[in-house]
Amino acid sequence: MGHGRYIPETPGEGAIxxxxxxxxxxxxxxxxxxxxxxxxxxxxxxxxxxxxxDGLYLSGESDEVDIDITVHHIAPHCSSRQxxxxxxxxxxxFHGRIVVAPRRGRHGCTSAEP
Numbered sequence: 124m125g126h127g128r129y130i131p132e133t134p135g136e137g138a139i140x141x142x143x144x145x146x147x148x149x150x151x152x153x154x155x156x157x158x159x160x161x162x163x164x165x166x167x168x169x170x171x172x173x174x175x176x177d178g179l180y181l182s183g184e185s186d187e188v189d190i191d192i193t194v195h196h197i198a199p200h201c202s203s204r205q206x207x208x209x210x211x212x213x214x215x216x217f218h219g220r221i222v223v224a225p226r227r228g229r230h231g232c233t234s235a236e237p
Contacts, residue, residue, distance in 0.1 A: 137161075143169025143198070151178030151207070155186055162191045167201035178207040186213035196223040 141147050153159065165174050174194060182188045188211070194203040205219045 138164045138166055139174075140166050140168055141172040141174055144171045145169065146173040147175075149174065149176045151176070151180070151190070153178075153180040153182075153188055153190075155181055155183035159187070159189045162193070165192070165194045165203070166197055167195065167203065168197045170198045170200045172198060172201045174203045176203070176205045176207075180207065180209040180211075180215060182209070182211045182213040182215050184212045186215075188213070188215040189218075190216070191218045193220040193222060196221065198224075 139147070139149070149163075149165075151160070151163075163176075165176070167174065176192060176194075178190065180188050180190065188209070190207060192205055194205065196203065203221060205221075207217050207219070209215055209217070
């Protein structure tokens with residue numbers, strides 16, 4: 124799996140574009156004291172596009188972790204998976220969204236944070 128194309132929108136924000144038949148794996152790692160990333164937006168723009176997002180976050184007592192991921196299924200026959208795990212001593216939030224365009228065919232989507 125390769126890396127998606129990063130398109131800056133404003134500082135700290137961007138979009139990852141995945142085209143037809145492409146497959147990407149994204150990994151997020153936050154350690155105590157790390158700053159939370161800005162919103163992460165992924166666009167599955169071509170048929171058969173796939174993304175897997177895995178992450179681990181560890182927060183100290185004074186940390187506030189906020190992870191915001193949105194995967195947009197624009198084309199038909201796309202699949203996505205979001206799987207984040209965390210050990211929290213401070214505050215943490217995970218907001219994983221999957222947006223499927225109307226009438227775009229079959230999609231496989233999962234988002235998990237046990």
